[in-house]
Amino acid sequence: MEKYDLTVIGGGPGGYVAAIKAAQLKKKVLLIEKERLGGTCMNWGCIPTKYLLHQTKIFQELKKNRNIDGPLNELTCNWSRVQGEKSRIVDRLVKGVQFLLEKNGVKIIKGKALLEDGKHVRIQSDGEQTLFETDKMILATGSRSSHLPFLKPDGKEVLTSRQALDLETIPKKMLIVGAGAIGLEIGTIFHRLGTEIVILEIMPTTLPGSDEEITSRLERILKTQGLKIYTQMKIEKSRLEKGNVVLEGVNLKDQTPFAFEGETVLLATGRRPNSEDIRESELGFKFQRQGFLRVNTKLETDVPGIYAIGDLIGGKLLAHKASHEGIIAAENASGLQKEMHYNAMPLAVFTEPEFSSVGLTEQELKEKGIKYQAGLFSLQANGRALTMGKSEGMVKILADEKDRVIGGHIISPNASEFITEITLAIEKQLRLQDISSSVHIHPTLSESVMEAAMKAKNEAIHMLNQ
Numbered sequence: 001m002e003k004y005d006l007t008v009i010g011g012g013p014g015g016y017v018a019a020i021k022a023a024q025l026k027k028k029v030l031l032i033e034k035e036r037l038g039g040t041c042m043n044w045g046c047i048p049t050k051y052l053l054h055q056t057k058i059f060q061e062l063k064k065n066r067n068i069d070g071p072l073n074e075l076t077c078n079w080s081r082v083q084g085e086k087s088r089i090v091d092r093l094v095k096g097v098q099f100l101l102e103k104n105g106v107k108i109i110k111g112k113a114l115l116e117d118g119k120h121v122r123i124q125s126d127g128e129q130t131l132f133e134t135d136k137m138i139l140a141t142g143s144r145s146s147h148l149p150f151l152k153p154d155g156k157e158v159l160t161s162r163q164a165l166d167l168e169t170i171p172k173k174m175l176i177v178g179a180g181a182i183g184l185e186i187g188t189i190f191h192r193l194g195t196e197i198v199i200l201e202i203m204p205t206t207l208p209g210s211d212e213e214i215t216s217r218l219e220r221i222l223k224t225q226g227l228k229i230y231t232q233m234k235i236e237k238s239r240l241e242k243g244n245v246v247l248e249g250v251n252l253k254d255q256t257p258f259a260f261e262g263e264t265v266l267l268a269t270g271r272r273p274n275s276e277d278i279r280e281s282e283l284g285f286k287f288q289r290q291g292f293l294r295v296n297t298k299l300e301t302d303v304p305g306i307y308a309i310g311d312l313i314g315g316k317l318l319a320h321k322a323s324h325e326g327i328i329a330a331e332n333a334s335g336l337q338k339e340m341h342y343n344a345m346p347l348a349v350f351t352e353p354e355f356s357s358v359g360l361t362e363q364e365l366k367e368k369g370i371k372y373q374a375g376l377f378s379l380q381a382n383g384r385a386l387t388m389g390k391s392e393g394m395v396k397i398l399a400d401e402k403d404r405v406i407g408g409h410i411i412s413p414n415a416s417e418f419i420t421e422i423t424l425a426i427e428k429q430l431r432l433q434d435i436s437s438s439v440h441i442h443p444t445l446s447e448s449v450m451e452a453a454m455k456a457k458n459e460a461i462h463m464l465n466q
Contacts, residue, residue, distance in 0.1 A: 003133040004030040006333050007121050009113045010140030012039020014310035014322030016097050018138050021330035023104040030132060031106050032113040032123055038094045039142055041319040044162040047093060049185055051086045052165065053350050056192035077193055079170060086165075115281040118303055136305045136333040139278060139293065140326065143271040143311035148177070151238045151267065157245045158238075158265045161186060167264075171195050175247055175262035179206040179229060181349045183268035184222070188351050191227055198260055200233040200247065207349065211361040211409040214396060218355050218411050221392050225352075233258065238265070273312045288314060297339040299329040307333055321345055344426040348416035353393045356419035359407035359426045360398060372406070373399045375432070375456025377448045379412055381463050384443035388413060395448040397422065397456055403431040408449075418446040432456050 008019045011033030019031045036043050059077045062068065101108055111125030121137070123130050145160040147153060153160045159167075161182050170193045176183045179201035187197040201208075206222075206229060207215045219229055232252040239246050241261065248259045275291045286294040286302045292314030299307045307329040310322030321342075328338045346358040365372045379385040379393040390413050398407035408422030425435055435453040440446055451460050458465040 001131055001133050004028050004107070004135070006030070006136045006138065006330070007032065007113075007132065007134035008138045008140060009121070010034075010039065010142055010310070010312075011037040011097075011108075012140060012142050012310060012322065013041050013319040014326040015039065015138070015140035016101060016326075017323045018140065018309065018326030018330040019101060019106045020104050021327045022334055023101075023106050025330065025334040027334055029106045030121075030134065031101060031108050032121070033108070033110055034112050036094060037097045037101070037108070038090075040144075040162070041322075042093055042097070043090055044165060046319050047090055048086050048165050049161075049189070050350060051089055052082065052189045053185060055082050055085075056189050057352060060192040079193070080168070083166070083168070112277075114277065115283060118283060118305055137307065138326070138329050138333060139301070139306065139308040139312055140310050140322065141274040141278070141312050143273045143317060145267060146270050146272045147267050148235065148238075148269065151177070151235070151247075151265065153267060157240065157263075158267065160267055164190075164264075164266050171263040173198070173262040174264050174266055175200065175245065175260055176266045176268055177235060177247070178268035178270065179203075179231065180208070180268060180270070181347075183266065184349055184351050186266055186268065187227055188222075191225070196262075197227045198262065199227060199229045200235060200249075200260065201229070201231045202234050202252070204232055206231065207355065209361075210355070210357055211396065211407075212363055214355065214357070214394065214409040214411055217394065218351070218353075221353065221411070222351060230258075271311060271317055273314070275312060278312075290314070298332045298337070299325055299340055300332065305333075315342065316345060316347060318345070318347055344423050346419050346423045348419065350416065353390060353411050353413050354415035355409075355411055356415040357409045358419055358423045359405070361407060361409070362398065365398065365407070371401050373401075373403070373432070373456045375399075375452040375454065375460075377452040377455050377460065377463060379445070379448060381451070382443075382445060382448050384445050384447070385412070387443065395452040397432070397435070397449070397452040399432050399456055403433060403457075404429050405432060405435070405453075410448075412445050412448065414445060418449060421446065421449050 005027040006022045007030045008015050009032050019029050022029045063072050111123040114122040121132050173196040176187050176199045179199050191197045206219045235247050235249040237248050244261050245265045246261045273291050283303045293308045293312050295308050295313050309325035309329050311317045328340045331338045348356040375397045377395045380391045385391045393411040396409045405425040432453045440450045454460045
């Protein structure tokens with residue numbers, strides 16, 4: 001029986017990063033993946049979504065540019081070509097991950113992993129079973145799309161995000177259940193291609209849990225673009241009518257009934273962990289609500305020597321969160337003593353403009369009774385935003401009484417790229433003055449971060465301090 005220092009179950013962003021990190025620490029590593037290396041993010045989520053967002057953005061901006069003459073109404077998007085190129089990019093990245101794993105000495109096996117006990121893993125592959133011994137394990141089995149009891153995906157009228165990104169034809173009208181990141185991003189893609197988009201969200205705001213002032217502004221911008229977004233909409237039943245799907249329910253604002261009809265429905269109601277096989281192992285794992293696996297600050301489960309990361313343990317279901325957890329778990333499985341902290345975990349939604357956020361929101365600060373300072377700077381006073389014709393946005397920075405940065409929220413083109421400055425400030429407990437006294441290149445969108453930090457102290461240069 002072959003023995004390994006560490007076995008990683010799941011080859012998504014967290015899993016393969018954990019395997020590479022452990023190999024760098026001179027451990028003998030086995031990686032087991034049931035589907036494809038790169039997991040959902042690389043194959044059916046983050047990467048294909050961003051490629052489709054980029055291509056449709058080019059298409060839309062070209063059609064709407066007032067300084068270009070010619071028959072712009074004759075432009076069409078070659079959707080089949082776009083889909084083909086998307087697949088080629090995904091394949092290239094997957095092969096790159098495989099190359100890195102192999103060069104780092106990681107053994108890769110494709111199959112289903114079954115936990116025999118805390119030290120043995122049985123792999124089912126091609127009708128055969130093989131037993132391996134391992135000193136430590138990292139579970140990174142990820143998650144999958146959730147659905148409503150009366151509305152289950154069929155790949156035709158009712159779609160998961162994975163199925164929506166592989167559509168061969170562009171629907172005329174799409175209903176989207178959920179106004180989180182997945183719903184807004186996929187809605188943006190198809191809206192740019194001419195699909196009528198209706199988004200239904202049960203919560204009072206889009207992007208529930210995010211800073212309300214910022215997300216309400218983003219919602220207004222998206223509605224101006226043509227997306228139809230309805231909040232506090234409780235869907236109670238669905239039915240097929242003349243080939244279309246009809247969603248019925250009640251508007252929680254005034255208790256009035258509603259009915260929306262569409263060619264397809266996208267389920268963007270969240271994700272659930274792939275934890276069934278782990279539950280069946282009977283090793284003594286403890287689970288949280290909705291089936292997420294419980295871990296401590298070192299990412300170790302209730303079974304000694306077995307760690308868990310990524311979507312499997314809940315929290316914000318983000319690829320970069322899983323990757324960072326993979327590093328921490330691999331280090332701890334290798335004998336180090338590291339703790340995972342989430343106070344500076346950024347997120348981004350790749351609409352246009354983009355939304356990015358890190359740290360605490362104003363609502364959280366008020367609920368906790370924490371005194372704070374807020375600096376808000378509008379992109380309408382940012383030269384770079386004006387040259388891009390995209391001045392609908394803002395940067396908000398939050399700091400405590402001692403001027404330490406504790407939150408940041410941005411609506412802007414490329415917001416995902418410069419939220420990192422605020423993330424670093426939170427992680428290193430920097431002050432507002434550390435940001436405002438740092439020279440920022442002009443003209444750039446990131447100058448707005450500096451101005452927001454200055455505005456928190458009523459020292460902004462390019463807007464009035466009131």
